[in-house]
Amino acid sequence: MKALSLLTPLQFEYQEIAEDFNLEASEALVKIHKIGICGTDYHAYAGKQPFFSYPRILGHELGVEVVAVGTAVTRVKVGDKCAVEPYLNCGECWACKRGLSNCCENIKVMGVHTDGGMTELVKLPAEKLHVSDVLDYEALALVETLGIGAHAVARAAVQAHDTVLVIGAGPIGLAVMEFAKIRGAKVAVLDLNPNRLNFCVTNQKADVAIVADDNALDHIKVAFDGNLPTVVFDATGNKYSMHKAFSYPASGGKLVFVGLYQGEYTFQDPDFHRRELTLFASRNSMPSDFTYIIKAIEEGKIDVQTWITHRITFEEIAEKLPLLVQDASLVKAIISV
Ligand SMILES: [Zn+2]
Numbered sequence: 635m636k637a638l639s640l641l642t643p644l645q646f647e648y649q650e651i652a653e654d655f656n657l658e659a660s661e662a663l664v665k666i667h668k669i670g671i672c673g674t675d676y677h678a679y680a681g682k683q684p685f686f687s688y689p690r691i692l693g694h695e696l697g698v699e700v701v702a703v704g705t706a707v708t709r710v711k712v713g714d715k716c717a718v719e720p721y722l723n724c725g726e727c728w729a730c731k732r733g734l735s736n737c738c739e740n741i742k743v744m745g746v747h748t749d750g751g752m753t754e755l756v757k758l759p760a761e762k763l764h765v766s767d768v769l770d771y772e773a774l775a776l777v778e779t780l781g782i783g784a785h786a787v788a789r790a791a792v793q794a795h796d797t798v799l800v801i802g803a804g805p806i807g808l809a810v811m812e813f814a815k816i817r818g819a820k821v822a823v824l825d826l827n828p829n830r831l832n833f834c835v836t837n838q839k840a841d842v843a844i845v846a847d848d849n850a851l852d853h854i855k856v857a858f859d860g861n862l863p864t865v866v867f868d869a870t871g872n873k874y875s876m877h878k879a880f881s882y883p884a885s886g887g888k889l890v891f892v893g894l895y896q897g898e899y900t901f902q903d904p905d906f907h908r909r910e911l912t913l914f915a916s917r918n919s920m921p922s923d924f925t926y927i928i929k930a931i932e933e934g935k936i937d938v939q940t941w942i943t944h945r946i947t948f949e950e951i952a953e954k955l956p957l958l959v960q961d962a963s964l965v966k967a968i969i970s971v
């Protein structure tokens with residue numbers, strides 16, 4: 635079957651790889667229909683994804699069809715349309731034993747640490763499949779991305795009375811906005827890029843857009859009737875943004891780092907104590923997030939069509955993936971296999 639391997643940074647190769655239909659009792663074989671491309675994929679291509687090894691078949695945002703199941707599988711049946719939870723956890727570690735599959739000590743993310751979905755058929759544990767009888771494969775391929783936002787919003791337990799600031803209007807920030815809005819909170823977005831800010835407001839992802847200039851703190855207060863927001867999400871992974879973010883939450887507020895910065899982060903303890911802040915990290919997402927997101931899309935609470943700005947075929951990936959990232963109108967690109 636066909637596959638696309640990223641041999642080294644900047645070098646894709648279309649290959650023929652062997653099919654493997656030998657399923658463990660708990661596994662399923664799925665046909666890949668749609669694949670979302672995300673920041674991780676662009677970074678892996680550019681050679682900027684930390685702890686990444688080559689060669690690797692990318693693809694962790696997947697809309698799939700079940701084509702075979704192992705003898706013990708009851709969760710899915712042949713023909714089911716599913717989203718894939720690509721976080722392969724060990725089931726044995728202290729995190730897994732406490733139900734924290736998203737931060738398993740031995741986690742392997744499909745398409746990042748193990749080969750992913752840029753191929754025709756993939757074998758995986760059936761428990762990682764999340765079925766919908768309603769959604770199409772494009773919507774199912776978006777569930778994983780949305781999960782990053784749903785989990786972050788769940789971490790901070792956002793309520794309708796919260797005022798929420800999301801820093802960074804890329805796909806991760808957008809995903810956070812979707813779920814903060816569903817919970818009824820007032821949402822403002824802060825970003826440097828006016829096009830992205832426009833997109834957020836036009837598509838009702840955020841109530842207020844704020845340009846990240848030198849007076850951002852003042853603009854934020856204006857957006858929330860003179861007060862600071864009760865929950866702040868940083869979806870940039872940028873050191874400078876994350877430092878500034880520390881001064882944005884109100885007293886008793888929460889700061890959630892959704893984006894990851896690969897280095898040391900410091901803050902002034904008096905700033906932290908004076909306002910009695912709570913600082914959260916948010917990583918991946920949980921099985922329950924997948925269930926919740928699929929229901930939210932099925933009920934029309936998320937308009938997935940606003941997310942998809944580019945569509946390409948499997949054969950076009952090698953040529954077009956490097957160019958997509960330079961396109962200012964990019965939100966999400968979806969591959970048809
Ligand atoms: Zn992703």
Ligand SMILES: [Zn+2]
Nearest residue numbers: 724727730738
């Ligand atoms: Zn584990």
